[in-house]
Amino acid sequence: MTRLPVGRSLLAVALGVSWQHRLLRHHVVPAAWRRQCFGAGSKAEDSSPVTPLLKHLMFKIKSTGPITVAEYMREVLTNPVRGYYMHHDMLGEKGDFVTSPEISQIFGELIGIWYVSEWMATGKPKTLQLVELGPGRGTLTDDILRVFNQLGSLLNKCDISIHLVEVSPKLSEIQALTLTGGKIQSELDVTSPVYMKGISKAGIPIFWYRELQDVPQGTSFYLAHEFFDALPIHKFQRTEQGWREVLIDINPKAPDQLCFVLAPSATPATEYFIQGKEARDHVEVCPDAGILIQRLACRIQEDGGAALIADYGHNGNKTDTFRSFRSHKLHDVLIAPGTADLTADVDFSYLQTMTQGRVATLGPLKQQEFLKNMGIDVRLQVLLQNSSDTAMHKHLLQSYDMLMNPKKMGDRFNFFALLPHQRLARSDQKVNLQHTKSLSAPVAGFGELVWK
Ligand code: SAH
Numbered sequence: 001m002t003r004l005p006v007g008r009s010l011l012a013v014a015l016g017v018s019w020q021h022r023l024l025r026h027h028v029v030p031a032a033w034r035r036q037c038f039g040a041g042s043k044a045e046d047s048s049p050v051t052p053l054l055k056h057l058m059f060k061i062k063s064t065g066p067i068t069v070a071e072y073m074r075e076v077l078t079n080p081v082r083g084y085y086m087h088h089d090m091l092g093e094k095g096d097f098v099t100s101p102e103i104s105q106i107f108g109e110l111i112g113i114w115y116v117s118e119w120m121a122t123g124k125p126k127t128l129q130l131v132e133l134g135p136g137r138g139t140l141t142d143d144i145l146r147v148f149n150q151l152g153s154l155l156n157k158c159d160i161s162i163h164l165v166e167v168s169p170k171l172s173e174i175q176a177l178t179l180t181g182g183k184i185q186s187e188l189d190v191t192s193p194v195y196m197k198g199i200s201k202a203g204i205p206i207f208w209y210r211e212l213q214d215v216p217q218g219t220s221f222y223l224a225h226e227f228f229d230a231l232p233i234h235k236f237q238r239t240e241q242g243w244r245e246v247l248i249d250i251n252p253k254a255p256d257q258l259c260f261v262l263a264p265s266a267t268p269a270t271e272y273f274i275q276g277k278e279a280r281d282h283v284e285v286c287p288d289a290g291i292l293i294q295r296l297a298c299r300i301q302e303d304g305g306a307a308l309i310a311d312y313g314h315n316g317n318k319t320d321t322f323r324s325f326r327s328h329k330l331h332d333v334l335i336a337p338g339t340a341d342l343t344a345d346v347d348f349s350y351l352q353t354m355t356q357g358r359v360a361t362l363g364p365l366k367q368q369e370f371l372k373n374m375g376i377d378v379r380l381q382v383l384l385q386n387s388s389d390t391a392m393h394k395h396l397l398q399s400y401d402m403l404m405n406p407k408k409m410g411d412r413f414n415f416f417a418l419l420p421h422q423r424l425a426r427s428d429q430k431v432n433l434q435h436t437k438s439l440s441a442p443v444a445g446f447g448e449l450v451w452k
Contacts, residue, residue, distance in 0.1 A: 037259030108143020
């Protein structure tokens with residue numbers, strides 16, 4: 001399997017500065033500018049192919065007026081006909097970005113160990129539903145299943161099933177190939193929310209759904225890697241007249257281009273999403289992420305299990321993080337919609353608030369700390385010792401550097417967990433997988449994992 005030493009986080013670090021400057025210019029927008037366009041399509045060299053999605057969005061704007069950034073993002077990424085995620089594989093060298101599981105198998109293996117350790121720490125429930133949100137190519141689940149297979153003696157009495165929440169027909173096809181070798185059955189029962197099912201190479205049943213609500217209740221372990229950053233955000237700007245939502249309109253100076261404008265007055269969204277004590281001048285809010293977290297929190301509160309969320313993000317202190325990637329380069333968010341990825345940093349403090357105290361949360365913890373606690377150094381040494389191939393050694397060391405280096409993915413990516421409250425009671429010991437009945441063992445990754 002080719003794992004590539006390129007990550008979208010790295011590109012953001014490398015290229016983000018100039019992009020940030022361009023948008024920061026608009027952080028304080030005078031009242032007279034409110035209907036004036038800003039933020040896109042201003043450079044003469046910008047090519048502006050009129051994509052089918054652009055035509056669709058322009059029609060919409062002409063009919064009902066400027067749209068929110070959230071509506072733009074939803075349409076661009078997941079419009080069933082033309083959405084960016086729907087019909088092509090954007091991951092990897094030939095695509096637009098590469099993620100940690102695609103960089104190194106070690107990443108998925110350590111996540112697999114996390115799930116086994118949490119399953120054991122919660123008293124080895126008889127069933128284990130692994131639910132992945134936005135599984136990409138299926139690589140992460142594949143690596144996790146390899147760990148489950150290797151730890152078969154621990155898990156042999158457990159009824160394991162895999163549940164994938166994926167909107168993209170193209171990516172679900174690739175996931176099926178990765179995980180089942182192509183042995184799938186398309187669900188013909190129109191009343192079932194399962195749109196495809198298959199059996200993993202090791203005989204574990206796999207089900208595909210479009211939404212989390214469709215996944216059956218029961219003890220479940222949830223995973224979302226680079227998923228929350230793809231959910232639609234609303235953007236708000238502080239002005240002298242108060243907070244205004246940032247909208248997207250047709251550029252009056254270039255009628256085949258879009259531009260940002262500010263809503264002429266406060267809207268219910270402004271009132272609802274901006275806290276009175278807000279100190280920033282620009283705020284991004286992702287209500288879809290809030291709803292999803294509430295659903296996860298309710299499920300974990302009722303049925304047990306855990307959720308692990310890994311993404312780039314912040315704790316409610318960043319401002320303008322909305323960006324686009326095409327062919328591993330930053331791209332203008334408003335140019336050629338549907339041909340490039342759109343993403344925004346995850347606000348972990350908002351996620352924590354939206355759990356409404358139903359579950360305990362851990363993190364956000366930097367990726368390099370999480371992986372170190374999970375034993376990445378030991379795993380790397382084992383793989384290096386098991387191979388005498390120089391190219392393999394080089395690859396292992398390069399991918400380790402990509403995941404762990406603070407200037408690459410190490411500091412930029414964060415791990416965040418939701419757990420039942422009882423799981424965290426008295427968590428002041430090292431994790432010991434031999435003492436699995438205790439719910440009070442510390443949580444691997446967020447504390448040191450002791451694997452005996
Ligand atoms: N987790 C993978 C892929 C990340 S890309 C990895 O880290 O490699 C984002 C994934 O989320 C893709 O699989 C995309 O199709 C899926 N996705 C995006 N928006 C979604 C939505 N609203 N519902 C379900 N899946 C979504």
